[in-house]
Amino acid sequence: MSQIDAVLSSIDANLDTSIERLFELLRVESISTDPAYNGECKKAAEILVADLNSIGFDAKLHETPGHPMVVAHHDGPEGAPHVLFYGHYDVQPVDPLELWDEPPFQPSIKEMPDGSKQMTGRGTSDDKGQLMTFVEACRAWKSETGGLPVKVTIFFEGEEESGSPSLIPFLEANKELLKADFALVCDTGMWDRETPAISTALRGLLGEEITIQAASRDLHSGMYGSAASNPIRILSRILAGLHDEKGRCTVPGFYDGVPETPDEIKEMWAGLGFSEEEFLGDIGLSIPAGESGRSVLEQVWARPTCEFNGVIGGYTGEGFKTVIPAIASAKVSFRLVGTQDPLAIRKAFRAYVEASLPADCSVTFEEHGASAAVHLGYDMPEMKKAATALSEEWGKKTALTGMGGSIPVVGHFQEILGIESLLVGFAQDDDRIHSPNEKYELKSFHKGARSWARIMQALAE
Amino acid sequence: MSQIDAVLSSIDANLDTSIERLFELLRVESISTDPAYNGECKKAAEILVADLNSIGFDAKLHETPGHPMVVAHHDGPEGAPHVLFYGHYDVQPVDPLELWDEPPFQPSIKEMPDGSKQMTGRGTSDDKGQLMTFVEACRAWKSETGGLPVKVTIFFEGEEESGSPSLIPFLEANKELLKADFALVCDTGMWDRETPAISTALRGLLGEEITIQAASRDLHSGMYGSAASNPIRILSRILAGLHDEKGRCTVPGFYDGVPETPDEIKEMWAGLGFSEEEFLGDIGLSIPAGESGRSVLEQVWARPTCEFNGVIGGYTGEGFKTVIPAIASAKVSFRLVGTQDPLAIRKAFRAYVEASLPADCSVTFEEHGASAAVHLGYDMPEMKKAATALSEEWGKKTALTGMGGSIPVVGHFQEILGIESLLVGFAQDDDRIHSPNEKYELKSFHKGARSWARIMQALAE
Numbered sequence: 001m002s003q004i005d006a007v008l009s010s011i012d013a014n015l016d017t018s019i020e021r022l023f024e025l026l027r028v029e030s031i032s033t034d035p036a037y038n039g040e041c042k043k044a045a046e047i048l049v050a051d052l053n054s055i056g057f058d059a060k061l062h063e064t065p066g067h068p069m070v071v072a073h074h075d076g077p078e079g080a081p082h083v084l085f086y087g088h089y090d091v092q093p094v095d096p097l098e099l100w101d102e103p104p105f106q107p108s109i110k111e112m113p114d115g116s117k118q119m120t121g122r123g124t125s126d127d128k129g130q131l132m133t134f135v136e137a138c139r140a141w142k143s144e145t146g147g148l149p150v151k152v153t154i155f156f157e158g159e160e161e162s163g164s165p166s167l168i169p170f171l172e173a174n175k176e177l178l179k180a181d182f183a184l185v186c187d188t189g190m191w192d193r194e195t196p197a198i199s200t201a202l203r204g205l206l207g208e209e210i211t212i213q214a215a216s217r218d219l220h221s222g223m224y225g226s227a228a229s230n231p232i233r234i235l236s237r238i239l240a241g242l243h244d245e246k247g248r249c250t251v252p253g254f255y256d257g258v259p260e261t262p263d264e265i266k267e268m269w270a271g272l273g274f275s276e277e278e279f280l281g282d283i284g285l286s287i288p289a290g291e292s293g294r295s296v297l298e299q300v301w302a303r304p305t306c307e308f309n310g311v312i313g314g315y316t317g318e319g320f321k322t323v324i325p326a327i328a329s330a331k332v333s334f335r336l337v338g339t340q341d342p343l344a345i346r347k348a349f350r351a352y353v354e355a356s357l358p359a360d361c362s363v364t365f366e367e368h369g370a371s372a373a374v375h376l377g378y379d380m381p382e383m384k385k386a387a388t389a390l391s392e393e394w395g396k397k398t399a400l401t402g403m404g405g406s407i408p409v410v411g412h413f414q415e416i417l418g419i420e421s422l423l424v425g426f427a428q429d430d431d432r433i434h435s436p437n438e439k440y441e442l443k444s445f446h447k448g449a450r451s452w453a454r455i456m457q458a459l460a461e
Numbered sequence: 462m463s464q465i466d467a468v469l470s471s472i473d474a475n476l477d478t479s480i481e482r483l484f485e486l487l488r489v490e491s492i493s494t495d496p497a498y499n500g501e502c503k504k505a506a507e508i509l510v511a512d513l514n515s516i517g518f519d520a521k522l523h524e525t526p527g528h529p530m531v532v533a534h535h536d537g538p539e540g541a542p543h544v545l546f547y548g549h550y551d552v553q554p555v556d557p558l559e560l561w562d563e564p565p566f567q568p569s570i571k572e573m574p575d576g577s578k579q580m581t582g583r584g585t586s587d588d589k590g591q592l593m594t595f596v597e598a599c600r601a602w603k604s605e606t607g608g609l610p611v612k613v614t615i616f617f618e619g620e621e622e623s624g625s626p627s628l629i630p631f632l633e634a635n636k637e638l639l640k641a642d643f644a645l646v647c648d649t650g651m652w653d654r655e656t657p658a659i660s661t662a663l664r665g666l667l668g669e670e671i672t673i674q675a676a677s678r679d680l681h682s683g684m685y686g687s688a689a690s691n692p693i694r695i696l697s698r699i700l701a702g703l704h705d706e707k708g709r710c711t712v713p714g715f716y717d718g719v720p721e722t723p724d725e726i727k728e729m730w731a732g733l734g735f736s737e738e739e740f741l742g743d744i745g746l747s748i749p750a751g752e753s754g755r756s757v758l759e760q761v762w763a764r765p766t767c768e769f770n771g772v773i774g775g776y777t778g779e780g781f782k783t784v785i786p787a788i789a790s791a792k793v794s795f796r797l798v799g800t801q802d803p804l805a806i807r808k809a810f811r812a813y814v815e816a817s818l819p820a821d822c823s824v825t826f827e828e829h830g831a832s833a834a835v836h837l838g839y840d841m842p843e844m845k846k847a848a849t850a851l852s853e854e855w856g857k858k859t860a861l862t863g864m865g866g867s868i869p870v871v872g873h874f875q876e877i878l879g880i881e882s883l884l885v886g887f888a889q890d891d892d893r894i895h896s897p898n899e900k901y902e903l904k905s906f907h908k909g910a911r912s913w914a915r916i917m918q919a920l921a922e
Contacts, residue, residue, distance in 0.1 A: 093778055209781070215745050217745075222796065226761065226796075235697075240701035283685065287819050289691065316792075319493075319554075320794070321553055323896070328772065331775065359748060433684075434782060435678055436678070
């Protein structure tokens with residue numbers, strides 16, 4: 001049996017214990033955005049450090065002002081490339097809790113009518129299940145060969161779902177510790193259930209929270225109705241004014257730096273067999289809501305967006321209360337492409353909001369991250385090697401795709417560490433990441449580990 | 462000592478025990494809009510029944526599909542008028558709880574820097590403190606004279622703060638039980654701290670809750686952003702579209718039946734010494750937000766309004782979550798004047814909302830009450846008697862005022878029982894009803910009871 005076949009067999013043979021290790025990590029409630037879960041975040045990091053040390057890495061927990069980082073080193077053969085593997089152990093909040101079929105932190109395996117199996121629970125797909133695919137690949141390489149085919153530094157973050165406040169300072173202070181030839185980032189998805197994918201473009205993300213204050217206290221609408229400014233009315237006007245009739249964002253200068261998608265890219269996408277009807281139909285919709293005149297694929301992969309992620313004000317409980325609230329607030333995010341400048345857009349957005357206020361009302365802003373878009377080279381030699389390894393595992397040609405989500409770390413790796421990233425992941429579009437009933441296909445987990453085992457081998461050649 | 466002087470002295474002498482009786486009622490958490498407090502609502506009704514029986518009324522609790530009604534009878538002298546006294550024992554919800562200086566259901570008395578005293582807690586002003594002013598006046602009449610100067614039916618409702626779903630059926634089924642010559646309704650305020658008032662006009666109220674559904678589940682904005690409809694965006698457009706640039710409501714036909722305020726009424730109001738600067742300044746504002754070209758007094762007393770009382774959608778916790786929610790909802794209320802038809806406006810509002818939706822999104826409506834405005838005659842003889850009695854108690858001429866709030870029961874008394882209402886109350890503009898830190902002036906409570914003692918006497922003459 002060749003080395004790689006032995007490694008793949010080891011992954012197959014040890015699948016059950018791999019799942020148990022992942023479930024231990026999934027049971028930790030590492031919600032990074034809510035300080036109530038600080039202890040759980042630390043616990044997740046400690047579990048990873050212990051596991052990596054147990055398979056021969058030199059792993060350490062690094063404290064930050066926020067949640068800790070995990071960094072682990074393992075040497076490779078003389079002359080082999082040095083890869084930096086990135087994942088994040090923190091997860092999204094779980095509300096609305098009542099929409100979960102099972103408790104979000106009690107992972108289980110569910111057999112589907114088609115015979116496939118899903119691992120359910122918060123973090124299964126985003127990103128604990130994904131990062132463990134790489135750890136399991138390393139474990140199998142170690143147990144079968146005593147070493148790894150490449151030099152590996154593993155870097156796990158615990159603040160990806162909360163704007164990564166500690167990331168840039170940590171990267172800047174630890175360039176030597178994180179030095180590598182290129183990065184492997186596992187936080188993306190496959191093209192479909194059968195077809196592996198490598199993402200070649202990532203949108204940036206700007207997060208803003210605005211809180212409008214009108215009166216100094218909540219008011220009775222019978223006594224003050226219409227005479228007193230209503231912050232929900234002001235907020236609604238501000239939000240409603242952020243898109244024009246064609247679905248374009250109205251923030252001045254928003255489209256500066258937005259490139260037109262080249263025809264050859266559009267042609268490649270057209271060949272992917274993407275169905276707008278199915279994509280929208282799967283989520284109960286049928287009419288694309290983005291910029292008119294653009295395909296859905298272009299809307300989600302190549303165009304910038306302005307979305308409202310949360311809004312709250314006044315009485316929101318059962319029944320009715322005729323109150324005019326003192327404050328109302330919204331969380332607004334912008335996905336950025338090309339060379340759009342997140343800080344310039346933040347400034348223009350805030351100026352727009354301030355100009356929309358009556359003179360006796362006020363606004364406070366809270367920032368939730370600002371990262372520019374990243375475009376990766378289609379011609380990296382490592383991309384070709386990884387694409388071939390993925391095709392061998394899945395029996396389908398690897399799709400080189402754009403991607404709607406934002407993985408700011410890729411831009412930071414470029415700027416601070418000076419390295420490119422390969423984005424390989426095994427999530428499915430219907431994994432319900434950030435939603436109730438998040439799941440990860442058992443096949444994604446199993447063949448994901450096998451894929452990394454193959455990719456490591458391919459990169460060493 | 463004349464009879465009335467003895468009654469007034471009795472009220473003075475027994476103020477402390479009156480307060481203790483009120484506090485017992487205030488400690489009951491009778492939040493009618495939230496089913497979790499059903500038992501508390503019943504308990505408040507039972508306390509009132511027991512108290513009224515203890516002073517010689519024939520009081521009974523009447524079950525309804527919602528919260529119980531309290532009806533109590535007491536005979537009067539031959540030929541004396543028969544009054545129906547109305548109040549409500551239910552209260553508004555207390556959130557946001559963290560803004561209360563004291564627990565809302567642990568009433569206390571606070572001495573202010575100017576030496577005045579305030580009773581603090583939910584329901585002190587709206588409406589438990591107010592309804593007890595009448596009960597205490599009856600108690601004093603009974604203890605000093607053995608009877609009441611007029612025939613009295615007391616009617617306490619427990620659903621005023623939740624749209625009064627049982628009120629109309631109960632009135633219709635109990636016309637004989639509630640028969641009287643006219644009603645006394647104690648749920649309004651004074652003109653200012655020194656000047657008593659009788660309200661002569663009440664706005665109607667239409668409450669609507671709309672819930673917009675876009676996708677069938679919460680989505681990750683990176684994966685679906687801009688392509689999938691965002692219900693917060695749809696809702697914001699709907700709300701923002703409900704007022705035009707001049708602050709007028711855009712619902713088609715909304716102003717049908719809205720009368721222009723007669724010049725003589727405007728002149729009377731102008732003589733009241735109302736200061737827009739002070740009214741708005743007291744709540745931290747300076748710019749009237751209602752229809753342009755109308756005074757603030759006209760905006761709150763004589764014009765219809767459209768207000769947003771609550772809005773919620775998406776992630777509203779700490780931090781940030783890049784979700785596109787499946788649903789977003791808002792509570793919208795309309796204050797109505799003149800002959801505006803609440804049902805026609807509901808229909809037009811719903812048609813507007815439905816026309817604002819993309820074809821693949823949907824809306825559900827929940828109704829929260831619909832009552833037309835009420836205008837009371839300035840020339841009722843009882844109004845003159847009550848105004849004189851109030852002037853004697855307070856030493857100031859009674860103001861005949863319009864009123865911003867809505868007391869639907871007054872219209873129902875007109876339509877179903879065929880009787881007019883006298884609206885007399887002792888609340889102050891700064892009582893923070895429906896808000897945290899609700900209070901009622903001890904002076905309102907004490908002189909309120911004295912006022913009713915005098916009014917009963919005046920009505921008998």
